[in-house]
Amino acid sequence: MDDFFSLFDSDGDGLISFEEFCELLRHHRAGRTRDVMRAYFAKLDSNGDGLIDLEEFERWWNAAKD
Numbered sequence: 001m002d003d004f005f006s007l008f009d010s011d012g013d014g015l016i017s018f019e020e021f022c023e024l025l026r027h028h029r030a031g032r033t034r035d036v037m038r039a040y041f042a043k044l045d046s047n048g049d050g051l052i053d054l055e056e057f058e059r060w061w062n063a064a065k066d
Contacts, residue, residue: 005054044056
């Protein structure tokens, strides 16, 4: 889990910013518009602070596996 989280957290601060989120999706050619990426990001950012922490990421990851 931490390794996958680290792919997004490019600066290693333990948080995923919207820019880091977009960069990884662009790198993997997700083909999403910025508005669509912002909507995805907002779903993961459950506390609305504009950042995705490991707990929020794990919650999303575990829900996606179910």
